[in-house]
Amino acid sequence: MTLELKENAVRLSAPASNACGVRAHRWPKDPQGRERPVEETTVEQTPDGAFRRQRNAFTVRFGNKPGQAPVEAGRYHILGALGCGWNRRQRIVIRLLGLEKAFVPEVIYGRDENGWKLTKTPGSVAELFGYDRLNDFYRATDPNFQGRGTSPTVIDLETGKVVTNNYHILSNDLETAWAPFHKQGAPDLYPQELRQEIDLLNQQLFDDINNGTYKVNFANSIGAARAAYTIFKARLADYDFRLASRRYLFGPNFTDSDVRLFQTLESYEFGYRRGFLESLHADEDEIVHVWDYPNLWAYARDLFQTPGFIDEPELFDLGYVPDENGNYSRDPFSEAGPTPQSVKDYRKSVYEKWLEPAGRENLSGSPLYSGPGVGGSYELWQFGAYANYYKA
Numbered sequence: 001m002t003l004e005l006k007e008n009a010v011r012l013s014a015p016a017s018n019a020c021g022v023r024a025h026r027w028p029k030d031p032q033g034r035e036r037p038v039e040e041t042t043v044e045q046t047p048d049g050a051f052r053r054q055r056n057a058f059t060v061r062f063g064n065k066p067g068q069a070p071v072e073a074g075r076y077h078i079l080g081a082l083g084c085g086w087n088r089r090q091r092i093v094i095r096l097l098g099l100e101k102a103f104v105p106e107v108i109y110g111r112d113e114n115g116w117k118l119t120k121t122p123g124s125v126a127e128l129f130g131y132d133r134l135n136d137f138y139r140a141t142d143p144n145f146q147g148r149g150t151s152p153t154v155i156d157l158e159t160g161k162v163v164t165n166n167y168h169i170l171s172n173d174l175e176t177a178w179a180p181f182h183k184q185g186a187p188d189l190y191p192q193e194l195r196q197e198i199d200l201l202n203q204q205l206f207d208d209i210n211n212g213t214y215k216v217n218f219a220n221s222i223g224a225a226r227a228a229y230t231i232f233k234a235r236l237a238d239y240d241f242r243l244a245s246r247r248y249l250f251g252p253n254f255t256d257s258d259v260r261l262f263q264t265l266e267s268y269e270f271g272y273r274r275g276f277l278e279s280l281h282a283d284e285d286e287i288v289h290v291w292d293y294p295n296l297w298a299y300a301r302d303l304f305q306t307p308g309f310i311d312e313p314e315l316f317d318l319g320y321v322p323d324e325n326g327n328y329s330r331d332p333f334s335e336a337g338p339t340p341q342s343v344k345d346y347r348k349s350v351y352e353k354w355l356e357p358a359g360r361e362n363l364s365g366s367p368l369y370s371g372p373g374v375g376g377s378y379e380l381w382q383f384g385a386y387a388n389y390y391k392a
Contacts, residue, residue: 039148040218049221050228051214054147056166057138062177069156069163071177073102076163077125078170079134080152081108081116082317083271085210085263086167087152092259093171095308098183103174107313108134108151115149129160137162168206171256189256196379198257200372201249205260208235213264217275225279233288240293246365247302254303262309265290265300269350270319291353302358320351 039054046052061068069076078094080087091105106124110117116134118126131137134149141161154163154170164170175190190198208231215228239249239261248254249261264272268290276287291297303309315321322328327339328347339347372378 040214041220044218045220046224048224049219050224051218051220053211053214056150056164056168057145057147058141058153058162058164059166060164061169062163062173071180073181074104075157076154077104077106077157078152078154079106079108079116079118079125081111082314083267084151085267086150088266088314089167089259089263090152090170090174091311091314092263092309093174093189093256095311096189096259097174097178097186099174099178099181102181103178116151125155125157125160128157171259175256187254189254189259191253191255194250194255194367197367197373198250198255200378201257202260204235204372205257208232209264210260213268213272213275217272217279219279222281229276229280236288236290236293236296240296242369243295243299245363247360247363248299248365250367252364254306258303259309262300262303265296266304266310266314267318270347298358298360301354301356302360304354305358319347320354322347 040051044052044054062071064070078087078090080090082088094100094103094105107119108116109119114133114135118124118132118134120126125137126132129137129140131140134151134153135145137153137155137160138145138149150165150167152167152170153165155161156163172190175188212228212232212235216225216232219225219228242249246252249257273287273289276282277284280287290300310318312321316323317329319329322339322344325338326344328343330339
């Protein structure tokens with residue numbers, strides 16, 4: 001199935017924010033003359049200048065066990081930026097499983113020194129509780145909260161408090177605890193027999209790909225940025241080989257892991273890669289493209305054209321389609337104002353590339369691969385404090 005090439009997409013009611021994708025709000029330029037995000041490049045750093053992401057502050061799970069949040073349709077809104085891969089991951093899973101009315105996504109726009117801004121629209125959490133900032137919900141939940149409220153965050157409409165901002169495992173809860181509200185024929189994104197290996201691959205995906213892009217772009221030393229980029233390229237090559245004989249990462253059916261890889265691939269060219277050029281002081285031909293990996297590139301197109309993996313607001317926010325005036329969402333590296341014709345032509349040509357047939361329909365493949373989890377090590381895997389959570 002293919003998407004239809006559209007000249008225009010729905011215009012968003014507020015400017016798109018790429019803060020989660022490449023940069024956050026700014027502080028004065030660093031010694032290299034770069035404008036850098038505040039917390040990510042000051043607090044969240046190792047002594048050798050590598051980016052070390054902060055922990056998630058709220059980690060309540062969904063379920064019927066003591067201390068868990070009850071699974072009740074319509075009780076929660078998930079707040080997140082369209083430019084944020086952690087949030088798009090949840091949006092994809094919500095669409096694939098048909099949870100849009102049971103677990104309602106709400107878009108937040110823009111971030112500055114006071115955190116993410118809320119937009120007051122009918123039925124929004126900002127209207128219901130009178131808050132202007134995402135951080136207001138964090139302080140209402142924990143008056144001693146220190147840090148930055150993050151995208152995505154789940155808000156309980158009954159209490160006005162944060163349930164979780166733990167994007168690592170939220171999609172797993174949506175795939176399991178929220179099963180009573182899945183649409184008929186929804187895919188099994190977290191099959192029981194593969195869960196330990198999915199968890200292991202997801203950890204690798206997080207370290208080397210999803211967060212790997214931020215390790216490059218938020219590094220305070222060129223050495224740390226180069227090390228992260230070397231690992232990122234090697235992992236793309238690894239997945240390119242894996243996908244030569246498999247339609248998806250675990251064979252014939254896509255899983256939670258495919259959603260996680262796609263969240264980075266879909267925003268790489270117009271977002272992360274632009275940051276790589278700057279962070280690595282590199283020339284255009286020194287930084288890889290997704291299409292440099294033929295199997296990975298065909299796989300990415302396959303998912304891009306699969307209903308549920310991307311929607312019209314995301315197509316606009318990620319820079320694939322223009323608004324009704326023909327202008328594209330501005331990335332953090334471009335000047336404000338109308339989109340130059342050269343940029344329009346390039347964006348349209350890249351979108352057309354994404355719509356080319358993937359030709360992977362006849363692939364199936366084995367769920368078994370060379371790693372991670374081989375040698376029986378997957379049997380030893382314990383998913384943090386949640387080792388027994390998914391056992392039947």
